[in-house]
Amino acid sequence: MPLLIKNGRIVTATDDYHADIYCEGETITRIERGINPGGLPSGVRVIDAAGHFVFPGFIDPHVHVYLPFMGTYAKDTWETASRAALAGGTTTLIEMICPGKAEEPLAAFETWLSKARGVASCDYSFHMGVTRFDDLAERQLREIVGRGITSFKVFLAYKGALGVDDRELYRTLRLAKELGVVVTAHCENETLVAERQAELIAAGHTGPEYHETSRPVRVEAEGVQHLMTFAELTGASVYIVHTSCREAVAEAVRGFSRGVNGWIEVVLPHLILDESFARKAGFEGAKYVMSPPLRDAAQQAPMWDSLRAGNISTVATDHAPFDFESQKSMGKGDFTKIPNGIPSVENRVDLLYTHGVCTGRIDLHTFVKAASTAAARIFGLKGKGVISPGADADLVVYDPTYRGTISAKTHHMATDYSAFEGWEVKGRASYVSVRGAVMVEQGRVTGVAGQGRLVPRLCTSSTHTSRC
Secondary structure, eight states: OOEEEEEEEEEOSSOEEEEEEEEETTEEEEEESSOOGGGSOTTOEEEEOTTOEEEEOEEEEEEOSSOEETTEEOSOOHHHHHHHHHHTTEEEEEEEEOOOTTSOHHHHHHHHHHHHTTTOSSEEEEEEEOSOOSHHHHHHHHHHHHTTOOEEEEESOSTTTTOOOHHHHHHHHHHHHHHTOEEEEEOOOHHHHHHHHHHHHHTTOOSGGGHHHHSOHHHHHHHHHHHHHHHHHHOOEEEEOSOOSHHHHHHHHHHHHTTOOEEEEEEHHHHHOOGGGGGOTTTGGGGGOOSSOOOOGGGHHHHHHHHHHTSSOEEEOOBOOOOTTTTGGGGTTOGGGSOOOOOOTTTHHHHHIIIIITTTSSOHHHHHIIIIIHHHHHTTOTTOSOOSTTSBOOEEEEEEEEEEEOOTTTOSSSOSOOTTTTOEEEEEEEEEEETTEEEEETTEEOSOTTOOOBOOOOEEOSSOEEOO
């Protein structure tokens, strides 16, 4: 059904103006003032966006949906996660594929793809996790890139599980350079973390409040420095995920100044939560255990400053949904066994708007760029993250006057708790379309499930973007 959005204030990463948007055949075909519905084909759906912003569909470039981790599985499915994303204005997700070391990359890719295909209500892609690098893995990684998955994921953490050694890191980056794909990286020092964890547990420090102590800021900064050295020597493009502190940002910026081509991601929890949440009485702090961990509150202002200045390119979530009662509780008596992650895919856009735009920490253009456009450009999502003729009709009609409260009782995520229980939001997605199909109406997810598609992506290099 053709779609006409009238009277909205269109805001992109670069522009701010009033106009109407007409969509047909899954794409935006016209952007003009005063488009007359009477001159359009019959059956056109008209949405009056007066008093609302119209944003490009938001993109979360770092989520986990299907995730075997620490002896359990993430709670969401693609049905619940994609509905939650849409409710929050996110129209495209990029999920991390995290195979075990014994698992062949191609088999892992097919498993993760099968969980989303025909189930997801929003569009999607993947970062292909590299947890081993041998001749078979290399052949299969080449095949996966040929199928439009143009980014890898490496862990410099989780020793003995997902983490890669330096030989595997070097060869992954070298292959990425050859193929023109981006390597996303979880930067910590796995050996330092493992040793500090063992020391803390042996000393009887077993509660969730010791999670941050086991992996302090210097451990993360050292991991970023390590990645920058390897990227400099191989020429690979790198993307540092969930950067939590100014020390890690500084190491990345130093690498960029030496010619490393790369980008920095921050995730929403590191902007608005601090380590005091992980120190809540009893075992409540387990709800806030993630890696890298929540930091001292003094870290937040520098992170916002870096986002505003453009040193940080994207705001993602690292959405990793585990129940508190039945899953986080696995770590009672040993914080190293708490499944890591804070469910937040539904809340990212509204909380970034509330705590970023409404407080004056960032402007609307930075908001759109960080939550949508930058991810589309970095990861080769052609037609996403922009509002222009020919682009995908992924649009968000956003009501800045809305006031609401976050609660696990009303969210779409499958978890039994919300990390933001009782928090106020100022603004929400009133209408959301994915390739022209209206999926959210008046804040309610109404679209037919399973309409999401795997998005073939472009290869990205330091000098050009081209079809693989």
